[in-house]
Amino acid sequence: MNQEHSGSGDPAKSLELLWRRRPAPTRGPKPALTVDGIVTAALKVADADGLVAMSMRRVADELGVGAMTLYRYFPGKGELLDVMLDTVYGELPRRVVPGDWRAALDEVARENRELYLRHPWLLQVAISRPPLGPNVMAKYEWELTAVEGIGLTDLEMDATVSLVNGYVHGAVRTAVEARQVIQRSGMTDKEWWLAHVPHLDQIGDLEKFPLSSRVGTAVGNEFDAPYDAEHAFEYGLERLLDGVSALVGNRTAPEG
Amino acid sequence: MNQEHSGSGDPAKSLELLWRRRPAPTRGPKPALTVDGIVTAALKVADADGLVAMSMRRVADELGVGAMTLYRYFPGKGELLDVMLDTVYGELPRRVVPGDWRAALDEVARENRELYLRHPWLLQVAISRPPLGPNVMAKYEWELTAVEGIGLTDLEMDATVSLVNGYVHGAVRTAVEARQVIQRSGMTDKEWWLAHVPHLDQIGDLEKFPLSSRVGTAVGNEFDAPYDAEHAFEYGLERLLDGVSALVGNRTAPEG
DNA sequence: GCTATTCTTCGTACAGTGTACGCAGTTGAC
DNA sequence: GTCAACTGCGTACACTGTACGAAGAATAGC
Structure with a gap:
C-alpha cells in the first residue's frame, strides 16, 4: 500500500454513479464528456503508468479538458476510483465450475x-x-x-x-x-x-x-x-x- | 500499497547506515544529530500518524532542525525508511519453539x-x-x-x-x-x-x-x-x- | 596563531498533488 | 426575451522530495 481511498461522500451520489442512474439534465450546455469516457481514460493512465501517475490533471489532459472539468462528473478522485474498480471487476469471466x-x-x-x-x-x-x-x-x-x-x-x-x-x-x-x-x-x-x-x-x-x-x-x-x-x-x-x-x-x- | 520504496543508492552507503559503520569525521563542526536520533523521531511520527505524515519536513520539525539537515545523515527518504524497517524488526522477541x-x-x-x-x-x-x-x-x-x-x-x-x-x-x-x-x-x-x-x-x-x-x-x-x-x-x-x-x-x- | 580544508546547517526553488471558489458563457423553460 | 440551470475551467493554497549553493564552524598542518 500507499492506500488510495474510496469516496467518502454520500452513498446516494456514489451509487448513482456506480449504477449509472444519474438523471440527464434538461437545461444548460450539453456535457462534453461522459462518465464512461472519463473512466476509460483514467483506466488507460492507471494501467499504463500506475496509480501514482493517475492524477486528475493527467486524466483531464488525456481527454483534452481542464482538470476541474472532471469535478462536474465526479465529486472527487475517490469516487472515480470506485467506478474504475467496479468497471474492471466486470472483466472477470466468472466461470462457474459445478460439483467440484x-x-x-x-x-x-x-x-x-x-x-x-x-x-x-x-x-x-x-x-x-x-x-x-x-x-x-x-x-x-x-x-x-x-x-x-x-x-x-x-x-x-x-x-x-x-x-x-x-x-x-x-x-x-x-x-x-x-x-x-x-x-x-x-x-x-x-x-x-x-x-x-x-x-x-x-x-x-x-x-x-x-x-x-x-x-x-x-x-x-x-x-x-x-x-x-x-x-x-x-x-x-x-x-x-x-x-x-x-x-x-x-x-x-x-x-x- | 501506495508503495514507498527503499533507497536505490549504492549498497555501500546503505549497508554502512544499517550496520552503523560510518567512520566519524575528524574535521568540521560536530554534528547536532545522530542516525539513531533521526530514526527514533521518524518512528514516532510514522507510528502516530502513518507514513503519509512522515515527511522529511515533519521529522526535521520534530528534531528542531531544517528539513535539509536530514540529508547530511541519509542520502534520501528511502534510506531512512530502510533503517526504520531494520530497527523495528529488532523488536521481534524471536522466541524459538523447539521440536514442534x-x-x-x-x-x-x-x-x-x-x-x-x-x-x-x-x-x-x-x-x-x-x-x-x-x-x-x-x-x-x-x-x-x-x-x-x-x-x-x-x-x-x-x-x-x-x-x-x-x-x-x-x-x-x-x-x-x-x-x-x-x-x-x-x-x-x-x-x-x-x-x-x-x-x-x-x-x-x-x-x-x-x-x-x-x-x-x-x-x-x-x-x-x-x-x-x-x-x-x-x-x-x-x-x-x-x-x-x-x-x-x-x-x-x-x-x- | 594563521590558513586551508572539510564539514555543518539550512533558505530557496521547482515541479508536482487534490480540490475550493468563482467567473464566463451556453442552453432550454417559461 | 428573460432567467435559472448548467458547463468548462483559471487561479489559488498548502503540501511533497530534494538539488543547489551560501554562510559559518571546527580542525590539520604549518
Whole structure:
C-alpha cells in the first residue's frame, strides 16, 4: 500500500454513479464528456503508468479538458476510483465450475490473479468498504457460489472466500513489486545481490546466519533470483486449498 | 500499497547506515544529530500518524532542525525508511519453539502480526529487496529455524516462510484498513451499511444476489460488521497450517 | 596563531498533488 | 426575451522530495 481511498461522500451520489442512474439534465450546455469516457481514460493512465501517475490533471489532459472539468462528473478522485474498480471487476469471466469446490476455488483464485496482473493499481486500492456497484456485487456472489453446498456454515463460506482473495492479493502484490523493482532499479535480483555481497563480506557477520546462507543459496541456484512468482503462487495456493480441504473433509464425514 | 520504496543508492552507503559503520569525521563542526536520533523521531511520527505524515519536513520539525539537515545523515527518504524497517524488526522477541514446527510457525505468525499492528506503516513498505541490516537478517534466520529439520527441501522451507509472512501481511492489512476507515469516516461498518441499504433497495437488483444476501446477513448478525479481524486471522492461520501439515505429513511418512 | 580544508546547517526553488471558489458563457423553460 | 440551470475551467493554497549553493564552524598542518 500507499492506500488510495474510496469516496467518502454520500452513498446516494456514489451509487448513482456506480449504477449509472444519474438523471440527464434538461437545461444548460450539453456535457462534453461522459462518465464512461472519463473512466476509460483514467483506466488507460492507471494501467499504463500506475496509480501514482493517475492524477486528475493527467486524466483531464488525456481527454483534452481542464482538470476541474472532471469535478462536474465526479465529486472527487475517490469516487472515480470506485467506478474504475467496479468497471474492471466486470472483466472477470466468472466461470462457474459445478460439483467440484476445489476446482471452483482454484478458478476464483486464478481469475482474480489475472485481473490483478492486468491492473496492478488494484493492489493499491483499499476495499474494506467496497463500492457497491453491479460488478463488485456479482463478483462476491460468484465467489460464494464456489463454496456453496459443501457443508460449510455461512460464516465459514465468507471466511474462506476472504482467505482466498487475501492470498491472491498478497501473492500478486509480491510478484508485482518484484517486477517493478527490476524496472525501477534497472538491475536484476542477481545483480542486486552481487552488488551487496562484497560489502556484506566486509561486515563479516554472515556466519551468524547459517540457515539463511544455505537456503538463500539453494533458492538463488534454482531461480537465479531470491523469488520466483509462479512457483510461489502455485505452492501457496496448493497449501491453502489443502487446508480448506481438511475442514471440508471433517465436515462431510460423520461427526465423532 | 501506495508503495514507498527503499533507497536505490549504492549498497555501500546503505549497508554502512544499517550496520552503523560510518567512520566519524575528524574535521568540521560536530554534528547536532545522530542516525539513531533521526530514526527514533521518524518512528514516532510514522507510528502516530502513518507514513503519509512522515515527511522529511515533519521529522526535521520534530528534531528542531531544517528539513535539509536530514540529508547530511541519509542520502534520501528511502534510506531512512530502510533503517526504520531494520530497527523495528529488532523488536521481534524471536522466541524459538523447539521440536514442534506447527507451534513454531504459529509463533512466527503471531510475532509478525503484533509487529504490524504496532507499526501499521510497515504494511506500506515494499520489501521485495529488503534492506540487508542485522535485524532483517536475524528475522529470516529465525523464521527458517521454525521449519528446519522437518523433512522439507530448502526451496520448500523458503516458500513456507514466505507464505506465512504473506498471509500475516494480508490479514493485518485488511484489519488495519477496516480500523482506519472507521476513524476516517466516523462511521461504524453497520452505520455505513445502513446508509446504503435504502438506496440499494431503490435500485432493486438485490434479488439477483441471493447468496450474498444470505451470507452477508449471517456475517452481519454474528459480528455486527461485515468483517471481524480476530476471527479472520485465526480461521485463515488454521487453514494455512493445516495445508502445510498435509505436506509435512506426506514427507515424513514413508514414500509409496 | 594563521590558513586551508572539510564539514555543518539550512533558505530557496521547482515541479508536482487534490480540490475550493468563482467567473464566463451556453442552453432550454417559461 | 428573460432567467435559472448548467458547463468548462483559471487561479489559488498548502503540501511533497530534494538539488543547489551560501554562510559559518571546527580542525590539520604549518
